Amino acid sequence: MTPEALPPVRSPSDLQAEAAFMHWVRQIVKGAAELRAFEAGQIDAVMDPATGTAILLPEAQAALQGSSRLLLSALDALPGEVCVVDAAGAVVMTNRAWRAFSAARAGAGLGVHEGANFLSACASVGAPERAHADAVAAGLRDVLAGGRQMFRCDYLCHTPDGDCAFTLSIAQIAQDGAVYAVVTRENVSEHKRAAAVSSHGRADASRVAAVARARTPNRVLAALPAREYELLLSGLEPVKLTYGEVLYEPGEQMRHVYFPSDCLVSLLTVVEGHRALEVGLVGREGMVGSRLALGITASSVRTLVQGTGTAVRMKSTRFLKEFRGSPALQRAVLHFTDALMLQVTQTAACNRFHMVEARLARWLLMTHERLGSGVFRLTHEFLADMLGVRRVGVTSAAGALQRRRLIRYQRGIITILDQQGLEAAACTCYRRVQVRGLKPGCDR
Amino acid sequence: MARKRTKAGPAGAPVTTVVVMRLYIAGTAPNSVKAIANLHAICGRYLKDGYKLEIIDVCEHPRRALADGVLVTPSLAKVSPAPTSNVIGNLSDTGSVLAALGLPAGAIE
Numbered sequence: 001m002t003p004e005a006l007p008p009v010r011s012p013s014d015l016q017a018e019a020a021f022m023h024w025v026r027q028i029v030k031g032a033a034e035l036r037a038f039e040a041g042q043i044d045a046v047m048d049p050a051t052g053t054a055i056l057l058p059e060a061q062a063a064l065q066g067s068s069r070l071l072l073s074a075l076d077a078l079p080g081e082v083c084v085v086d087a088a089g090a091v092v093m094t095n096r097a098w099r100a101f102s103a104a105r106a107g108a109g110l111g112v113h114e115g116a117n118f119l120s121a122c123a124s125v126g127a128p129e130r131a132h133a134d135a136v137a138a139g140l141r142d143v144l145a146g147g148r149q150m151f152r153c154d155y156l157c158h159t160p161d162g163d164c165a166f167t168l169s170i171a172q173i174a175q176d177g178a179v180y181a182v183v184t185r186e187n188v189s190e191h192k193r194a195a196a197v198s199s200h201g202r203a204d205a206s207r208v209a210a211v212a213r214a215r216t217p218n219r220v221l222a223a224l225p226a227r228e229y230e231l232l233l234s235g236l237e238p239v240k241l242t243y244g245e246v247l248y249e250p251g252e253q254m255r256h257v258y259f260p261s262d263c264l265v266s267l268l269t270v271v272e273g274h275r276a277l278e279v280g281l282v283g284r285e286g287m288v289g290s291r292l293a294l295g296i297t298a299s300s301v302r303t304l305v306q307g308t309g310t311a312v313r314m315k316s317t318r319f320l321k322e323f324r325g326s327p328a329l330q331r332a333v334l335h336f337t338d339a340l341m342l343q344v345t346q347t348a349a350c351n352r353f354h355m356v357e358a359r360l361a362r363w364l365l366m367t368h369e370r371l372g373s374g375v376f377r378l379t380h381e382f383l384a385d386m387l388g389v390r391r392v393g394v395t396s397a398a399g400a401l402q403r404r405r406l407i408r409y410q411r412g413i414i415t416i417l418d419q420q421g422l423e424a425a426a427c428t429c430y431r432r433v434q435v436r437g438l439k440p441g442c443d444r
Numbered sequence: 445m446a447r448k449r450t451k452a453g454p455a456g457a458p459v460t461t462v463v464v465m466r467l468y469i470a471g472t473a474p475n476s477v478k479a480i481a482n483l484h485a486i487c488g489r490y491l492k493d494g495y496k497l498e499i500i501d502v503c504e505h506p507r508r509a510l511a512d513g514v515l516v517t518p519s520l521a522k523v524s525p526a527p528t529s530n531v532i533g534n535l536s537d538t539g540s541v542l543a544a545l546g547l548p549a550g551a552i553e
Contacts, residue, residue, distance in 0.1 A: 033532045034516045042533035044473035045502055045517040047510055054502040054509065054517065060473035067472055175504075 018058065025057070081185040083112065087144050087178060089119035098185070110136065110168075110185070118183065129155070136168060143170045143181045154188070165189045217284045217372065218259040218312070223332040231326070235318040241265070241305040247288055248299035256313040257289035263309030264370055266386065267301040267344075276302060277351070278386040279344050281363075283307075283370020286336040292316055293323055293333045306382065307371055343433045354427040356389050357397040361426035363387060364407065364416060366433065374416035401425065463495040463545055464523040468514045471503045475534040479518035482535035490547055520544070 025046050029038055037043050044060035047053075056064065075082055081098035083091050094102070094114045105111030110133065112121045122137035132155035139151030151170040168185045216222050221229060241247075241263045248254050250270055258265070265288050267280035279301065282288055288303050288311075297316065314322075323329055350359055363386060368374050380398070384391040398414075401407045406422045408415040416422060423430065467483055469476035480499065487495050502509040502517050512521065520531040522545055529544040 029516055031515075031532075033530070037516065037533035040533065042475050042518075042536075043516050044475045045470035047502065047506065047515050047517075049510065049515075052506055052510060054470055054506045056470060056473065056503075060470060060475070063474050064471060 021058070079186075081187075083114070083118070083183050084173075085118045085140065085144070085181045085183055087180070089117045089140065089144070091116055091118055092180070101185075132156075136170075140170050140181055140183070143172045144179055146172070146179065148172075216259075216312075217261045218287070219285045220287050220332045220336055221259055221312070223335075224326075224328050228326050228328045232314070232322055232329070235314045235322065236312040237314070238310060238312050241309060241311050243305055243308045245305040247303040247305065249302050250299060252299050253297055254289045254292060254299050254316055256315055257287055257292060257319045258311045258313045259287045260284050260311040260370075261309060262307075262372060263305060263311050264307030264367060266304045266306045268304055268385075269301055275385055275388075276304075277388040279347050280340055281343070281366050281370060282340070283367075284372060285370060286340060287333065289316065289319075290333055290337045290340065292319060293330070293337060306386075307367070307376060309371070339433075346429045346433050350427055350429040351388050354429065355397075356387060356393045357400050358425060358427035359387050359389075359429075360394065360397040361401060361406070361422050362430040362433075364401075364414065365419075365422055365426055365430050368416055368419075369434070374419070375413065377413050379412050461494065461525050463491055463525070464498075465495060465545075466498045466500060466512070466521045466523060468500050468502050468509050468512070468517045468519045468521070470517045471501055473517075476518045478534040478536065479520070482538075483520060483541070486535070486538055486541050486545075490542065491545075522546070 025038065026035075028046055028049070029035060029043075034043075041059070043057055045054040045056050048055050076096040078095055079097060081101050082095040083098045084093040086092050091112050091114050099114070102111040102113050110118075110121060110125065110129075112118050118140060119137050122133040122140075125133035132153065135153055136151075136155075139148075139153065142148050143151050149172050152167070154165065154167050156165055165188050166185050167188050168183065171182045171184075173180050173182055221232070224232070236259075239258070241258070241260070247256075247258060247265065260283050262284065265282045266278045267282065267288075268276035269279045270276045282303075289299075291300065323333065350362065354362075360383065363383070367376060380391050380394045383394045383398070387394065398407070398409050401422070402409050404421065404425065406416070406418045406425055408417055465483075467479060469479060483497070487497065500508055500512075502514070509517070514521070516532060518532075518534060520535060520541070522529045525546070527546075529546075531541050531544045535541050
């Protein structure tokens with residue numbers, strides 16, 4: 001199959017040479033069956049006993065050359081750079097991509113031209129690329145010696161256009177008893193860059209999520225593992241809630257759930273013929289709309305924003321989907337729901353049995369906890385509604401706390417002066433509903 | 445070469461044998477490719493699973509071909525059962541291939 005093995009007389013275009021070749025064939029092929037097949041054109045090759053090689057007949061050679069040309073064209077069409085190295089390390093064949101690379105590097109480094117020696121080229125590579133060139137040379141020697149079938153390495157190469165990452169593979173092939181190595185080199189800079197960008201992007205997203213989670217003041221969200229919080233992020237929308245805004249009225253479908261960051265939301269129960277009474281207070285320790293977790297989509301209370309601030313909200317449908325799929329979210333939401341039920345029942349008892357001054361102290365402490373701030377604006381009317389007492393009762397109670405220097409109340413602004421004193425003044429209900437870890441001293 | 449007769453069983457009784465063959469070819473030259481296709485068709489039709497075929501590329505193993513006395517390619521050699529026989533060419537003549545393989549002429553449909 002190798003051109004070198006063929007006698008030079010065998011050119012089909014040269015009639016005299018062809019006649020001479022046929023004469024040579026007839027000298028070797030003497031059997032009747034062989035001759036018949038030969039006359040019928042069914043013979044591809046004749047063995048030459050003198051050289052011990054197979055000599056292809058012109059037609060077979062032409063056909064094989066055709067298929068060789070096809071193979072060479074296919075090799076040229078490959079995007080990777082390919083060369084074939086013989087047992088001595090000489091480059092005997094290259095594809096178009098390899099030739100283009102060699103031309104661009106003017107044969108320097110591993111841009112070896114056809115006819116040059118690959119091993120010598122490796123030995124002459126300069127300092128920055130020397131280490132990988134030595135490794136490639138060792139790999140090539142190993143493959144050519146039959147020590148291994150395949151060698152593969154990745155290396156960086158300094159080109160005029162910047163650093164390029166390459167993957168180089170060397171595979172052994174055998175032909176006519178001789179060993180060759182096929183060297184393929186692929187520029188993987190783009191893949192590496194894409195992979196780096198992608199992993200960088202993933203790392204970035206993860207970091208952003210971690211930072212966002214670390215910064216989220218909302219305790220329900222902060223309780224989630226980073227991965228589960230990341231899953232929620234795309235469904236969370238930051239919103240500003242302003243004082244007096246009603247999120248839901250009793251019986252209304254809850255279209256969103258809210259996770260307060262630094263706003264305060266009151267849960268008010270509305271009794272016909274009376275003013276609304278606060279039964280719960282939700283801030284950064286919880287969420288508004290936790291009833292959804294119990295499978296109920298309508299609100300049972302009026303939710304009124306009583307402290308302007310920010311929150312993140314999520315559509316109820318998305319929340320339900322996430323809630324079903326996330327055990328961590330289930331734990332966090334149900335934990336809060338339990339705390340809220342405790343608060344509601346405690347508030348009911350407190351409103352019935354405790355003095356207005358103690359109730360006011362409790363309410364101020366709870367607000368302080370949930371807002372994370374000891375200074376907030378409130379009117380006596382509002383406080384009267386929250387506590388279910390008349391305005392005059394609030395004025396009297398606030399005056400008493402101010403006289404004890406526990407709070408300052410000026411022009412509608414309340415400042416907590418003595419946290420511990422206020423706790424002592426509050427009824428025992430405060431300690432029962434106090435949220436662990438959310439003490440004003442443990443602010444963000 | 446005389447065929448051995450066994451005492452067991454009446455003469456001409458069917459005996460399960462495996463036909464062992466070697467096909468010498470020259471790479472992907474046209475007649476060699478045809479020979480492989482023709483032989484596979486014949487074996488699949490007449491021998492089913494009862495054969496073993498070794499394909500030898502004389503371009504890769506020229507010494508093997510010379511040692512086996514093969515001068516032209518493609519060439520099919522029946523190695524066993526005895527008697528051995530040869531068919532030269534691209535094996536397009538099914539009748540001569542079947543005869544060389546020792547299959548009864550009646551097998552040809």
